[in-house]
Amino acid sequence: MLNPRIKLRHLQAFLEVAKRRSFARAADSLAITQPGISKAIRELEESVAAPLFERTPQGVALTQAGLTLLRHAGPALRALEEGVGAVSAAQGSGEWLRVGALSTVESQLLPRAILRWQVSLDAPDSGVKVVTGASAYLLSQLRAGELDLVVGRMTEAREIRDLTFEHLYYEPLLLVVRGGHPLAGIAPLPAERLSELAWVLPPPQTTLRQRVDSFCVRHGLGLPGRRLETLSLPVSRRYTLDSDALWVAPREAVADDLAAGLLAELALPLEEQGGSVGFCRNASLQPSLGLEAFCEALREAAAAY
CATH class of the missing domain: 1.10.10.10 (Winged helix-like DNA-binding domain superfamily/Winged helix DNA-binding domain)
Structure with a gap:
């Protein structure tokens, strides 16, 4: 008691x-x-x-x-909130979900899944609150019951531990530059040429940065002194388009710009298969029908990859 x-x-x-x-x-x-x-x-x-x-x-x-x-306290309060929410839903009000998003899914997968989910619902006032950040922060929020699920590339995230992860697809990191860049037409591209450029890359202590560090070790490269460290896709994109910088980017984030010729992929793979993109849930929390429907929307959106 x-x-x-x-x-x-x-x-x-x-x-x-x-x-x-x-x-x-x-x-x-x-x-x-x-x-x-x-x-x-x-x-x-x-x-x-x-x-x-x-x-x-x-x-x-x-x-x-x-x-x-x-x-125990986070999930317990979250369960209480869900109970109150279930009573409200029974009276005809909509449902709100709290979703943590990593940069690997911000551009295409998550927006498409949100649209699918909202179209499938009967309640017009249902919505999604999206929280962005590093995987360690978002997964800690999920564990505390502050988020309903976290979506993104989390293959190497140590923080998953007691959370449940469902794989959706694999996605690699790419080395991209602006269209017309002097290195864009060189194939194969010697790795040492990358040292000539400023780099745009994920911050330290992130799972994506670990892949960059492994790439540098394999090719005997040191990180340049001139670099931009951020998880912000708009900042990374604008900086790359306006300079000769190299951007280490998730494929999803640059797919449209590559197709349009605004960005170009360098002929040097950072990784072959890529990391596992999926979603994490807190198994100690009872999922709502709305959350289950959102997970299905993620699976359907991911099927296009």
């Missing part, structure tokens, strides 16, 4: 501090005072008889007891 001293506000405060890694930011997010959120955490720690956070130079971090509670 749940300790009667533990209230919903305690768990909401705990999850927000765990998410923000700061009492002050959590208080701002919940629109309460910092002493108020500190009091809620202190009462929760007294109820579970264990410290949940510890101070660090970067803010606060979860203790082992805090990590244990997080694994």
Whole structure:
């Protein structure tokens, strides 16, 4: 039986501090005072008889007891939200999904799946909130019950662990430059020629960057000093079109520009098969009918690849 001293506000405060890694930011997010959120955490720690956070130079971090509670509290509150949502749905209102998207699916797969899902629904006010970012962040949000699923290339993501992953298709990273680039017509292209260029590539500590690092090791290359590190597709695209830079890009993100001749693929493969693109779900959460329908929309959209 749940300790009667533990209230919903305690768990909401705990999850927000765990998410923000700061009492002050959590208080701002919940629109309460910092002493108020500190009091809620202190009462929760007294109820579970264990410290949940510890101070660090970067803010606060979860203790082992805090990590244990997080694994259960996030899904529990999410299940409660789903229950309330199910009651609302029964009264004729629509459904909203929270989807984490990696850059590998932002351009084509995800928009197509969202359109398929919305067309298949009866409720006109159903929608999708898309959250972008690195895989480690998005998967942590999924584990905490803040997202319904995460879509993208996650073959090498260590953070998957206890989450369920469904493979949809393989997609490689490509080396692309603007149309008319001096290196675009050279085949085969010696790897050392890449050192002449600025690079646009994923940030460190991402699964895509690991593939870039492996490529550099295989060809004895060092990363150039002049580079742009970002997961933003619009920033990467504009920078590449306006310069002689080399862009390490997911095939999906550049397919239309390659077909139009705005970008050109270099004659040097970064990887052959590519990584596994699919979606992750939190097995501890009961999926709604809307989420199941969205997963089917992803499968149908992926069938075109």
